[in-house]
Amino acid sequence: MRLRAASAPSGTAEGEVTAADPSERFDRRVRRLPHLGLGVSTEYGAHRSADTLDLARLVAEHPACVRFLECGVEVAKGLDEDMRRWAGAGRPTTYHFLDLNLDEPEDFDPAWMAAVMEFLEVLRPAWICGDAGLWHFGPRDRGHMLLLPPILSDASATALAAGIVRLREATGREVLPENPPGQVFLGDLHILDFFARVAERADTGVLLDLAHLAIYQRAMGFEVTDGLDGFPLERVVEVHVAGGRERVHEGLAWIEDEHGPEPIADTWTLAERVIPRAPELRAVVFECERNTNGAVGAGFARLAGLMPAGAR
Numbered sequence: 001m002r003l004r005a006a007s008a009p010s011g012t013a014e015g016e017v018t019a020a021d022p023s024e025r026f027d028r029r030v031r032r033l034p035h036l037g038l039g040v041s042t043e044y045g046a047h048r049s050a051d052t053l054d055l056a057r058l059v060a061e062h063p064a065c066v067r068f069l070e071c072g073v074e075v076a077k078g079l080d081e082d083m084r085r086w087a088g089a090g091r092p093t094t095y096h097f098l099d100l101n102l103d104e105p106e107d108f109d110p111a112w113m114a115a116v117m118e119f120l121e122v123l124r125p126a127w128i129c130g131d132a133g134l135w136h137f138g139p140r141d142r143g144h145m146l147l148l149p150p151i152l153s154d155a156s157a158t159a160l161a162a163g164i165v166r167l168r169e170a171t172g173r174e175v176l177p178e179n180p181p182g183q184v185f186l187g188d189l190h191i192l193d194f195f196a197r198v199a200e201r202a203d204t205g206v207l208l209d210l211a212h213l214a215i216y217q218r219a220m221g222f223e224v225t226d227g228l229d230g231f232p233l234e235r236v237v238e239v240h241v242a243g244g245r246e247r248v249h250e251g252l253a254w255i256e257d258e259h260g261p262e263p264i265a266d267t268w269t270l271a272e273r274v275i276p277r278a279p280e281l282r283a284v285v286f287e288c289e290r291n292t293n294g295a296v297g298a299g300f301a302r303l304a305g306l307m308p309a310g311a312r
């Protein structure tokens with residue numbers, strides 16, 4: 001993995017890739033995706049209080065760890081000043097949707113699509129990504145952010161794949177589905193088998209959130225690396241790592257996806273297994289924006305140590 005994308009042609013942002021050829025297979029399209037390296041995520045206003053990351057200072061303190069900004073966007077809120085400033089400087093971004101149910105054709109309404117296209121024009125992201133679950137139940141509304149996992153069935157995988165292809169063709173950019181978090185999962189497939197089917201049917205890369213995967217394995221009573229042997233790691237373009245908290249409530253042990261500064265041991269086990277073995281990996285995000293700069297240094301350092309040699 002290289003640290004940075006090659007120099008962008010004039011008129012495009014660093015790391016931006018446009019005009020995905022829909023007739024070309026993923027194993028060829030992926031060659032054009034830039035190597036973003038380590039990055040940090042944000043949502044509207046996330047870096048604007050005393051107990052959250054100071055983005056400018058983080059870049060100054062850990063330049064090798066904050067190569068790109070993953071912009072979590074809810075269309076109803078739009079882009080905040082940090083996102084606009086980052087993109088305005090020509091620095092690499094990715095666009096993480098927070099308000100799209102990929103498996104619902106009615107969710108691709110013209111007003112939402114028009115707003116997304118406008119934001120893509122501003123951010124010029126390397127690709128689009130987002131949790132492939134239910135961001136809302138019923139019609140989209142501001143601030144829903146429900147995020148339930150999909151039903152892990154064959155029919156659901158087909159529906160999700162159709163949405164991915166639709167968004168990719170509408171935007172001309174790769175769309176990477178992310179395995180969502182959850183405590184209760186319905187359906188007969190292991191979540192990794194489910195996303196393997198989604199990826200194959202949409203002929204797409206994926207975003208593997210290792211904190212979400214650790215939560216899933218624990219909730220379902222599986223071993224932490226169960227299902228990885230059969231998963232197509234060559235489709236993993238992006239990885240997420242985040243802190244979690246192990247909790248017990250009335251005898252029920254569960255892991256909260258709290259995005260704290262310290263990933264649990266299972267998440268690190270997965271990171272050590274996946275990051276060195278994903279041949280098309282382009283980006284790793286430490287989802288830690290709602291923590292102080294001082295709290296996240298150790299996590300960034302450990303992640304940097306896992307990156308292939310050329311990426312440090």
Ligand SMILES: [Fe+2]
Pocket residue numbers: 178209240287
């Ligand atoms: Fe994530």
